[in-house]
Amino acid sequence: MSALLELHDIHTAYGLSRVLFGISLEVASGECVCLLGRNGVGKTTTMRSIMGLTRPSTGRVLWKTRDIAGWAPHRIARAGIGFVPEDRRVFAELTVWENLDVAEKASGRTGAWTIPRVYEIFPKLRELADRQAGFLSGGEQQMLTIGRTLMCNPELLLLDEPSEGLAPIVVDRLLEQVDELKRQGLTILLAEQGVDFSLRLADRVYVLEKGAVRHSGPAAELREDSSLRQRLLAL
Numbered sequence: 001m002s003a004l005l006e007l008h009d010i011h012t013a014y015g016l017s018r019v020l021f022g023i024s025l026e027v028a029s030g031e032c033v034c035l036l037g038r039n040g041v042g043k044t045t046t047m048r049s050i051m052g053l054t055r056p057s058t059g060r061v062l063w064k065t066r067d068i069a070g071w072a073p074h075r076i077a078r079a080g081i082g083f084v085p086e087d088r089r090v091f092a093e094l095t096v097w098e099n100l101d102v103a104e105k106a107s108g109r110t111g112a113w114t115i116p117r118v119y120e121i122f123p124k125l126r127e128l129a130d131r132q133a134g135f136l137s138g139g140e141q142q143m144l145t146i147g148r149t150l151m152c153n154p155e156l157l158l159l160d161e162p163s164e165g166l167a168p169i170v171v172d173r174l175l176e177q178v179d180e181l182k183r184q185g186l187t188i189l190l191a192e193q194g195v196d197f198s199l200r201l202a203d204r205v206y207v208l209e210k211g212a213v214r215h216s217g218p219a220a221e222l223r224e225d226s227s228l229r230q231r232l233l234a235l
């Protein structure tokens with residue numbers, strides 16, 4: 001297994017408030033890895049630490065064996081890591097098509113992703129191409145946010161709680177779409193509270209608790225062992 005991304009003993013704080021206490025993990029090429037855990041355990045902070053949005057105080061973030069801790073976020077994005085934040089950032093005044101077009105122009109990375117290819121994954125976005133993004137539903141905005149990140153041609157996609165706040169039927173569709181991205185070979189690091197969503201997609205999981213890794217292993221183990229699931233996640 002060749003690791004694309006490796007975190008070694010990451011500690012991250014917001015000012016004096018310490019949040020991550022030695023997170024180590026790895027993501028191999030082609031894998032879908034899930035950070036699973038409840039509210040406030042440090043999933044988003046782990047992603048922000050990878051992206052350089054909140055700089056770890058100690059620890060190493062290796063991207064293809066190079067230490068990128070301390071790099072500026074745009075440089076990390078250019079190196080091939082795409083971040084889909086939990087707050088679904090789109091340009092509300094621009095149309096769906098313009099949002100995708102702008103993302104491509106801003107990325108500075110060329111590759112296989114085009115607007116038609118994004119529409120193939122998310123057909124709904126084709127229907128809504130001329131609609132202002134501010135008028136989209138939560139699920140549609142989530143698709144657009146993912147589409148915008150794909151237009152930057154990432155090798156690794158960080159997906160922060162994509163299912164949060166969406167209706168079950170919308171979540172089901174999103175799950176199929178993310179699964180299709182995985183089948184097409186994209187490497188994914190997913191943060192989720194939703195056990196069903198994450199265990200249906202993930203190859204491996206890291207269960208976080210209070211800013212540390214409580215458990216790591218194959219997703220299948222958690223899928224099959226309800227008592228382990230219960231113990232780790234109290235669900």
Ligand SMILES: Nc1ncnc2c1ncn2[C@@H]1O[C@H](COP(=O)(O)OP(=O)(O)OP(=O)(O)O)[C@@H](O)[C@H]1O
Nearest residue numbers: 014017019037038039040041042043044045046193
């Ligand atoms: N900007 C910030 N300043 C100070 N503390 C923060 C900040 N962002 C998050 N925290 C704190 O850090 C801890 C971890 O938060 P984080 O957002 O990483 O958790 P999370 O697992 O993503 O949670 P959620 O499931 O709610 O998204 C929480 O206690 C939170 O209150």
Ligand SMILES: [Mg+2]
Nearest residue numbers: 043044086161
């Ligand atoms: Mg979060």
